[in-house]
Amino acid sequence: MSKSPAKPVALLPLAPPPSLWRLFLAFFIMGGTSLGGGVIAYLRTGLVVHYRWLDDEHFVELMAISQSLPGLNATNMSILAGDRLRGWPGALVAGLGMCLPGASIMTAAAFAYGIGGDDPASKAFLRAIAAGAVGLVSVVLVQLGAKMLTEFADYIFVALTAGLVAFLHVPVPVAMIGVGALAIWWHRPRKAGPGKVAEPPGKAPAP
Amino acid sequence: MKQFAELAGVFGYLSLLTVGGGMAAFPELKQLTVETYHWVTFPELMHYYSLGQLAPGPNMMMVASIGAQVAGLPGAAVVLVAFILPTGLLTFGIGRLWNRLANWPWRPAVQRGIGSVAVGLVLAGGIVLARGALIGPFYIVLAVVVFLLLIRTRINPAIPIVLSGALGLGVYFFS
Numbered sequence: 400m401s402k403s404p405a406k407p408v409a410l411l412p413l414a415p416p417p418s419l420w421r422l423f424l425a426f427f428i429m430g431g432t433s434l435g436g437g438v439i440a441y442l443r444t445g446l447v448v449h450y451r452w453l454d455d456e457h458f459v460e461l462m463a464i465s466q467s468l469p470g471l472n473a474t475n476m477s478i479l480a481g482d483r484l485r486g487w488p489g490a491l492v493a494g495l496g497m498c499l500p501g502a503s504i505m506t507a508a509a510f511a512y513g514i515g516g517d518d519p520a521s522k523a524f525l526r527a528i529a530a531g532a533v534g535l536v537s538v539v540l541v542q543l544g545a546k547m548l549t550e551f552a553d554y555i556f557v558a559l560t561a562g563l564v565a566f567l568h569v570p571v572p573v574a575m576i577g578v579g580a581l582a583i584w585w586h587r588p589r590k591a592g593p594g595k596v597a598e599p600p601g602k603a604p605a606p
Numbered sequence: 607m608k609q610f611a612e613l614a615g616v617f618g619y620l621s622l623l624t625v626g627g628g629m630a631a632f633p634e635l636k637q638l639t640v641e642t643y644h645w646v647t648f649p650e651l652m653h654y655y656s657l658g659q660l661a662p663g664p665n666m667m668m669v670a671s672i673g674a675q676v677a678g679l680p681g682a683a684v685v686l687v688a689f690i691l692p693t694g695l696l697t698f699g700i701g702r703l704w705n706r707l708a709n710w711p712w713r714p715a716v717q718r719g720i721g722s723v724a725v726g727l728v729l730a731g732g733i734v735l736a737r738g739a740l741i742g743p744f745y746i747v748l749a750v751v752v753f754l755l756l757i758r759t760r761i762n763p764a765i766p767i768v769l770s771g772a773l774g775l776g777v778y779f780f781s
Contacts, residue, residue, distance in 0.1 A: 430663040434764045438664060464704055466724075467717050469622045470693030471664040478694050479701045490698055498690060501663025502670045506682040508657050509674035516653065520778055525653040527774020529738070530745035531767040532656040534752025536629055536732040541757060543626060543728060547721035556719075560726025564633050565733040571623050571634045575723055583719030588711040 414451040416484040419492050425450060426477055426496030438473035438497075442480070452484055473497055556582045609677055610684050612643065617669055617688040624693065626724025628666030632731030645676045652738050660764050744777065 417425065425445060433441040439462065446453045453461075461483070465475035474494055481493025515521050548554055560578045563569040616638050623631040632655070639645045646654070651672070658668030666689070673685030700707075707713055740746050752766045 433662045434660070434762060460704075461701070463717070464701055465697065466626065467720050468693065468697050468700055469625045470690075470697050471624060471628055471666055473664040474690060474694065475697040478697050482698060482701055487698070490694075494690070494694055497663055498667065498686070499663075501658075501661045501667035502682070502686050504661045505654070505658055505667045505670040506674045506679065508654070508661070508668075509671035509682070512650075512653065512657075512671070513675065516650070520775060523774045523778035524771040525649075525656065525774075526739070526741070526745065527748060527777075528656040528660070528767050528771040529652045529735070530740060530748040530774075531752045531770030532652075532659050533732065533736045533739050533749040534770075535659060535756060535763050535767065536728070536735060537749070537753045538756040538763075539627065539629070540725065540728050540732055544725050547626075547718075547725050549718070553718070553722040553725075556722035557726040557729060560723050561729035561733065564727065564730035568637075571631070571727065571730075575623070575625070575727065578726065579719055579723045581719075582722045583712070583715050586715040586718040588715055 412451075413454060416452065416489075417450070419485055419488055422481060422485055422489055423492035423496045426481070426493045427499060428496075430473075430477075430497040431500035433473070439476065442473065442476055446480055453480060457483065552585055553582075556585075610680070613673060613676060613681060613684050614688040616643065617673075617685045618692050620669075621689045621693045623727070624666065625720060626728050628664070629731035629735075630724060630727035631666070633727075633734045636734055639672055646672055648738050650675070652735065655735065656739075656767070659767055748773065 416422075429438070429441050429445045443455075443458055447455055447458050461476055461479040462472075464479060465472045468475060474497055477493040477497040478490045481489035481491070483489075485492075516525070544557070548557065556578055560574050563574040563578070564571055620631045620635055620638070623634055636648065636651060640648050640651055654668045654671040657671070658665060661667055667686075669685050669689050670682040673681035673683070675681075677684070736749070740749055748770045752770060755761065755766045756763055
């Protein structure tokens, strides 16, 4: 890869941006087939490998934005990729296509639940999948943690946030802004060069 | 009419809390839908959440179920728009600003700070869910087995979840 242009050149040329209808269809299919979470992996396979609408560099960049903003990652990714490809109408159809299949299924699930949710057999099924979902959330947590937490202080921010919300029932926005401000300040940009690294202790208790 | 306004308000607010994933909003989702508004019971909420893990697409489309249970199809539509539109517009706007933010010296600090808080919120959501779902040794074992399977292998997460449900059914029928 040459270094002269700002961005490395992709080995394969990107495909031209699709029509709005094609874009909607592609996201609708990805939104309808990405069973079991991990939509981001389906999106990468679709957008980067299969359709070649984005290169990996752009994909990772969009992913970073999606994850630091509120909103569901898969929805955010679809909106950003759609905007990149076809401007705001692209963002609209990509976001819609991604959400429609799952939303329709879950709306139907509510009606099915109203009919059969009280049956003891479905209760047994639903209770057991709730336990399975706890296992899944724990995996997501470990993976998210491995990616996001780089130093000891980060674990303290995690414990502080979770403790405030889950045990002390502090409203989420309060915990988010309070601990968030503390964590951002902790990682604040510093002038390069020798300087004292000593951090004021803040108010973080031991985890 | 008031009910639709409440649904829109609650889910618009919840959407702003989904940093790092839908699970981050779970404690507040429970607080508002179960305790404040009594739209669903806690078991119902957990059931919808777990069913949502089996549905394709973004992982919190289960909010549509709550909307549908409260006010039918219009309820589902109101909840979805409220849950997706505000953060969607925010993402769209920030996405266009991103290049200018690239050289902002505080950006890495903000990203790392938000990262820790996001993991903490997902952990809090997991704790709230676990307190409701792990109601006996059988369920604890299920959760641990699913965790180990998913962390050790690369199978589709829907598979162990469906299998847990099948096991739950099996235990129900044979006991």
